[in-house]
Amino acid sequence: MxxxxxxxxxxxxxxxxxxxxxxxxxxxxxxxxxxxxxxxxxxxxxxxxxxxxxxxxxxxxxxxxxxxxxxxxxxxxxxxxxxxxxxxxxxxxxxxxxxxxxADNGSGKPExxxxxxxxxxxxxxxxxxxxxxxxxxxxxxxxxxxxxxxxxxxxxxxxxxxxxxxxxxxxxxxxxxxxxxxxxxxxxxxxxxxxxxxxxxxxGKPKEALSFAESTTDSEGFISHKFWVHKDNLLEVKTIILRRLPVLVYNPQTSKIAEGSQQDPTITSIYFDNPNFSLYTDKVNRVPDAASLRLRWYGQLAERPNIFFEKKVMKDGDASEEQRFTIKDKYVQQFIEGKYHMEKSVQKMESRGGHDRREIEEFKKAVDDIQAFIKENDLQPVLRANYTRTAFQIPGDDRMRISLDTNLALVREDALDLDRPCRDPDDWHRRDIDDARMEYPFKGIRKGEKYEFPHAVLEIKVKGMRKYEWIEDLMNSHLVKEAPRFSKFVQGVAKLHEDYVNTFPFWLSEVETDIKMEPERAFEEEQQRKLKAAEDEFAVGSLFGARASPSYRPSVVSPAGSPAGGKSSWRKPSTPGRPSPLIVGENGKGDKPNDEVDSDEEGAQATTFESTPFAKSTGLTSLFPSFSTSKYSRRRQERKVKLPPGIRDPGVWIKDQGPVRVEAKVWLANQRTFIKWQHVSVLLAALSLGLYNAAGETNGVARTLAIVYTLVAVFTLIWGYGMYMYRNRLIRERSPKDFDKMFGPLVVCAGLAIALCLNFGFKYRAILNGRKEDSIVMGNASSFQEHIELLR
Missing domain, CATH: 1.20.58 (Methane Monooxygenase Hydroxylase; Chain G, domain 1)
Known part of the structure; x- marks a missing residue:
C-alpha cells in the first residue's frame, strides 16, 4: 500500500x-x-x-x-x-x-x-x-x-x-x-x-501503596539498558569497564589451548519476515504479543558452529517469552520448508539419556511452535546483522553483564525482488558471503545491499535491584547516548527495505547526527530528566499515601565525564532504587559463555526515574550553604523548581515512614561533642573567674577582660546545648542536612583572639604610660634638688 x-x-x-x-x-x-x-x-x-x-x-x-x-x-x-x-x-x-x-479556619477537607x-x-x-x-x-x-x-x-x-x-x-x-x-x-x-x-x-479494597522502587518480578530477572557509543569514545568506555569487569573470552576450546591473543567473536544473526514486513511493523508499533524470529551463530559458517533458532514474543509489561534450539546448517532449509522436524535430535535426546521427559517435550514444543510460526506468517530470511562483540563479565558470576558491539554491518538477505534477488530463493542464506568468508566491511557486497551502522552499541544488564555506582556514572556521562528499545533488526529494515515499509522507529533521525556530547550538556540534560522524574514520582506516590520524595537533587556526573572535575564540592555515590524497572526475561541457566543469549530483540528496557545522592559540603559551603565555587552549582541555584498544577511539596519522604533505627554510636558521638563544648565552657568560665578575682578593684582592664571571657563561656554553653538538640532532631528525622556547623567555633576563636589582642594592647599601653610617669617623677625630683641647693 x-x-x-x-x-x-x-x-x-x-x-x-x-x-x-x-x-x-x-x-x-x-x-x-x-x-x-x-x-x-x-x-x-x-x-x-x-x-x-x-x-x-x-x-x-x-x-x-x-x-x-x-x-x-x-x-x-x-x-x-x-x-x-x-x-x-x-x-x-x-x-x-x-x-x-x-474546622474554623477551613484548612481541613470535608469528607x-x-x-x-x-x-x-x-x-x-x-x-x-x-x-x-x-x-x-x-x-x-x-x-x-x-x-x-x-x-x-x-x-x-x-x-x-x-x-x-x-x-x-x-x-x-x-x-x-x-x-x-x-x-x-x-x-x-x-x-x-x-x-x-x-x-x-x-x-472497596484497601489501597496498596504503589512503589516504583520495587520490582514486580522475581530477583532473577535482568534490568537492561542500551546505549550508542561514538567511535571516538570507544576506548574510554572500554577502559572504564575494564577497571571493574574482565573481558569474557569466547572460545570453544579448553583453557589450556586458548590463546590470550584471541580476538573478540563475530556474531551473525539472520532475521525473518514476510514480504509485507508484518513482524517489523508490529515491533515498531509495539503491538502486544509481537514476535521475532532469527538464526544466530558465532564465527564463520564454514567452521560449522552451533546455529541457534530463536523466537521471542513480547508480552504485557515488556516481559518476553523465548523459545530456542540448536540446528545444523544442512537442516535449516528443510526445516523452513517443513520437511524436517528435528527427528534426529529428538532421537538422540531419548536414546542417550541425560534428559528428562520434560526437557524433551519442551524441545518438541519449541520445534513445532517455530515451524508453525514460519508457515502461518510466510516467513523468509530478509536481513543479516554482523558485528563484533566484546563481552565483560566476571566468570561464573552473571549478576552483571556488559556487551559492546562494534563494526555493526546490516546486509540484505531477502529474495523479494525476483529479478535481482540478494539471496537464492531456494537457500536460507547468502552463499556469496559465507562461502567467501567475507568480513566487515563486506566490500564485495553491491551498493544498496549493506548499511554500516555508525556507532557502537552498548548493553548493560544487571540482575536484581542492586545499584552500582560506577555503572550509574557511566550511564549518566557524556560518553554514551541512551537508545531505549534499539533493535538491529528494526534499524536494518528501516534503512535497507525503506520502500517496503510505512513506519519507522523513533531513533532513525538521530542515527546520522553527531551523538558526541559536551560534558556540560550531558550534565544539564541529566538534571532535567531527574527533575521531571521527581515530579511524576511524587504525583504517583501521593495518591497512595506513600509520600514519595522528589528524586531531584543537585549532583555532578561521574568521574567518567564530570564537567566540574575535581573542583566541585558535590559527590555522587550509588543511586538509590529506580522506580518501576522493566524486567527482561533471560534464559541464562546452564548456558556456556559462547551460548549466551544475545538480547538484541529484547524490547524490554529499563525506564529510569533517577534519584541523586546527598550533597557533601565542606569548608565555605558548610558555613554558607548557598555559596559554591562551582559554576554548575550557581547555575542550578538560579533555576527554581516549579511544581506542576496539582502537585505539592511532600513534606515527608518514603524512607521516613518506618520507625527510627539509628546506631548507638551516632547518639554517643553527638553526646561526646556536647560534653566537649561544655568542657570548653567550664575552662573559659574558670579562667574569667580567676582573672576577675586576681585583678583587684584598681585593675579595670583585667576586670573588663574577665567579663569578655565570661560572655564567651556563656555563648559556648548555649551553642553546645543548642547544637546538641539540633543534631538530635536531625538524627530523629533522618534528615539529609549537614551536621557540621562552623559558626560557633569561629565565634569562640574570634572572641578569644580579640580578648588576647585587647589584653596585649592594654598591657602595652600601660607600660608606655608607666615609663612616662617615671620620667616625670625623676624630672620633678631633679628640679626639687636643684631648688634646695639654691636655698642653701
Whole structure:
C-alpha cells in the first residue's frame, strides 16, 4: 500500500487538519515533470513547506497536546486529593491536635458522602479513559507524521536530489523538532497509578501503596539498558569497564589451548519476515504479543558452529517469552520448508539419556511452535546483522553483564525482488558471503545491499535491584547516548527495505547526527530528566499515601565525564532504587559463555526515574550553604523548581515512614561533642573567674577582660546545648542536612583572639604610660634638688 493511502486510512478524525499535507508536498515535487523544469524556486518552496511549515505545524501541535494531556492528568490527581490516603491521614492527625481550629479556619477537607464519592470516582475514571486514548493517538500521530516527513524527503532525493540531498538537513531539523519519541512513559505511570487507585476505591479494597522502587518480578530477572557509543569514545568506555569487569573470552576450546591473543567473536544473526514486513511493523508499533524470529551463530559458517533458532514474543509489561534450539546448517532449509522436524535430535535426546521427559517435550514444543510460526506468517530470511562483540563479565558470576558491539554491518538477505534477488530463493542464506568468508566491511557486497551502522552499541544488564555506582556514572556521562528499545533488526529494515515499509522507529533521525556530547550538556540534560522524574514520582506516590520524595537533587556526573572535575564540592555515590524497572526475561541457566543469549530483540528496557545522592559540603559551603565555587552549582541555584498544577511539596519522604533505627554510636558521638563544648565552657568560665578575682578593684582592664571571657563561656554553653538538640532532631528525622556547623567555633576563636589582642594592647599601653610617669617623677625630683641647693 502506498504511503498516501496509509496516511489517509490512519488519520484520527478530531485532528485531521493537524496532519502533514502529504498531497501538497507531492504536488510541489512535480513528480510527472522532467528534471529540467525543476528550478531553484521550486526547491525553495518545497524545502520551506516541508521543513518550516509542515514540520513546525506538527511539532507545535504535538507539544501543545502533550502539555494538555499532562494538565488534564494533574487535574485528575487534584480531584482525587480528598480521597488520597496520605492527605486524609494528615488531616486526621491535625484534627486530633486541634479539631475545632481546623474546622474554623477551613484548612481541613470535608469528607465526601458515599454517593458523591462514587460519582467523583466514575467521573475521574471516564476522564482517564479519554486521556489514555488520546495518549495512544498522540503516539500514533507522531509516528505517522514522522514517517511522512521521511517519505517525502526520500521522494525528493530520488526525483530531485541530483544536486542537493535533503535527507541530512531534515534529519537535523527533526532532531531539533522531534515528532516521535519515547517520552510518554512517565505520564503512563501516573495514569496507571490513578487507574489502580480509582478501581480499588470503587471496589472497596484497601489501597496498596504503589512503589516504583520495587520490582514486580522475581530477583532473577535482568534490568537492561542500551546505549550508542561514538567511535571516538570507544576506548574510554572500554577502559572504564575494564577497571571493574574482565573481558569474557569466547572460545570453544579448553583453557589450556586458548590463546590470550584471541580476538573478540563475530556474531551473525539472520532475521525473518514476510514480504509485507508484518513482524517489523508490529515491533515498531509495539503491538502486544509481537514476535521475532532469527538464526544466530558465532564465527564463520564454514567452521560449522552451533546455529541457534530463536523466537521471542513480547508480552504485557515488556516481559518476553523465548523459545530456542540448536540446528545444523544442512537442516535449516528443510526445516523452513517443513520437511524436517528435528527427528534426529529428538532421537538422540531419548536414546542417550541425560534428559528428562520434560526437557524433551519442551524441545518438541519449541520445534513445532517455530515451524508453525514460519508457515502461518510466510516467513523468509530478509536481513543479516554482523558485528563484533566484546563481552565483560566476571566468570561464573552473571549478576552483571556488559556487551559492546562494534563494526555493526546490516546486509540484505531477502529474495523479494525476483529479478535481482540478494539471496537464492531456494537457500536460507547468502552463499556469496559465507562461502567467501567475507568480513566487515563486506566490500564485495553491491551498493544498496549493506548499511554500516555508525556507532557502537552498548548493553548493560544487571540482575536484581542492586545499584552500582560506577555503572550509574557511566550511564549518566557524556560518553554514551541512551537508545531505549534499539533493535538491529528494526534499524536494518528501516534503512535497507525503506520502500517496503510505512513506519519507522523513533531513533532513525538521530542515527546520522553527531551523538558526541559536551560534558556540560550531558550534565544539564541529566538534571532535567531527574527533575521531571521527581515530579511524576511524587504525583504517583501521593495518591497512595506513600509520600514519595522528589528524586531531584543537585549532583555532578561521574568521574567518567564530570564537567566540574575535581573542583566541585558535590559527590555522587550509588543511586538509590529506580522506580518501576522493566524486567527482561533471560534464559541464562546452564548456558556456556559462547551460548549466551544475545538480547538484541529484547524490547524490554529499563525506564529510569533517577534519584541523586546527598550533597557533601565542606569548608565555605558548610558555613554558607548557598555559596559554591562551582559554576554548575550557581547555575542550578538560579533555576527554581516549579511544581506542576496539582502537585505539592511532600513534606515527608518514603524512607521516613518506618520507625527510627539509628546506631548507638551516632547518639554517643553527638553526646561526646556536647560534653566537649561544655568542657570548653567550664575552662573559659574558670579562667574569667580567676582573672576577675586576681585583678583587684584598681585593675579595670583585667576586670573588663574577665567579663569578655565570661560572655564567651556563656555563648559556648548555649551553642553546645543548642547544637546538641539540633543534631538530635536531625538524627530523629533522618534528615539529609549537614551536621557540621562552623559558626560557633569561629565565634569562640574570634572572641578569644580579640580578648588576647585587647589584653596585649592594654598591657602595652600601660607600660608606655608607666615609663612616662617615671620620667616625670625623676624630672620633678631633679628640679626639687636643684631648688634646695639654691636655698642653701
Amino acid at each position: 502506498k504511503f498516501g493511502a496509509t496516511l489517509r486510512k490512519n488519520i484520527y478524525s478530531p485532528w485531521k487538519d493537524k496532519y502533514i499535507d502529504y498531497d501538497k508536498l507531492k504536488e510541489l515535487l512535480k513528480e510527472k515533470d522532467d528534471d529540467d523544469s525543476w528550478t531553484s524556486d521550486d526547491e525553495t518552496k518545497f524545502v520551506d513547506e516541508l521543513a518550516n511549515i509542515q514540520l513546525e505545524k506538527v511539532h507545535e501541535f504535538r507539544n501543545e497536546t502533550s502539555q494538555k494531556l499532562r494538565d488534564r492528568t494533574a487535574a485528575c490527581e487534584k480531584k482525587l486529593e480528598p480521597l488520597a490516603i496520605g492527605i486524609k491521614a494528615e488531616e486526621e492527625k491535625g484534627k486530633d491536635k486541634t479539631a475545632s481550629s481546623s 465526601l458522602k458515599p454517593g458523591e464519592r462514587e460519582r467523583l470516582l466514575k467521573e475521574v475514571l471516564e476522564e482517564l479513559d479519554s486521556i489514555t486514548k488520546e495518549v495512544n493517538e498522540l503516539e500514533k500521530y507522531g509516528r505517522l507524521n514522522y514517517t511522512a516527513i521521511l517519505k517525502a524527503t526520500k521522494k525528493h532525493d530520488k526525483l530531485r536530489g541530483r544536486s542537493y540531498k535533503l535527507r541530512p538537513f531534515i534529519n537535523a531539523r527533526v532532531a531539533e523538532r522531534p515528532l516521535y519519541t519515547e517520552d510518554q512513559s512517565p505520564l503512563l505511570y501516573r495514569l496507571s497509578a490513578m487507574y489502580s487507585f480509582v478501581r480499588q476505591s470503587l471496589e
